[in-house]
Amino acid sequence: MTTTRTFRITVRGAFDGLDAEQRAELLARASEHDVLHAAYTTEGHLSYDIAARPAFTFRFQDSGEAEEDILEATERAEAAAKAWLDERGYAFKNLRSQAEDLSQAPLGKRQRRAAARKDA
Template sequence: MSTRTFRITVRGVFDGLDADQRAELLARAEEHDVLRAAFTAEGHLSYDLAARPAFTFRFLDSGEEEEDILAATERAEEAARTWLSRRGYGYKSLRSQAEDLSQAPLGKRQRRAAARKFA
């Protein structure tokens, strides 16, 4: 069996932030900038609170079977909820999307490399 890599995106909206919470998020906005976004095992948070109250967590997980993506998605959602709750940040409209990279179509460079490999 080969290991499958999953990318899970958990999105939501901050809700009911008080002035201190908003100030804290704005102060840390640079480290959570979307331009620094990456899929990581611990999850990476990005947002632009000055533009809108939406946020995105990006998680990287793995499994052996195609069905393991469901458990990985649940873990990602729970990790996002835990991170937000521990800091007292209200949120709503939490939703997730997961992708099994073994099922993703090959890009142009990957197709060329694969063609050379078998030529």
């Protein structure tokens, strides 16, 4: 029996050398990319606060069957983030990724209680 693992990949970086037009464009669309609306999605969700700092975060959700699939998922997420930035002509720097396999994540207090009830 194979189980599907869910991965959450966070790709962070900083906009680099934005011109006035690019900055204005990002500011105009800032409400769509507010961190308060951040979510992990298959297509990736971008959040930033360009008025405060040039940093951005993409959040991706992906899946795989084996633990090693997280590496390919991370590569796909980085490629998608780069493609989005490149398509719009936004230069960037300091791109880095962090991935989490939710099947390996520690259970929260409610989840532990629910699991204990299920086993009882």
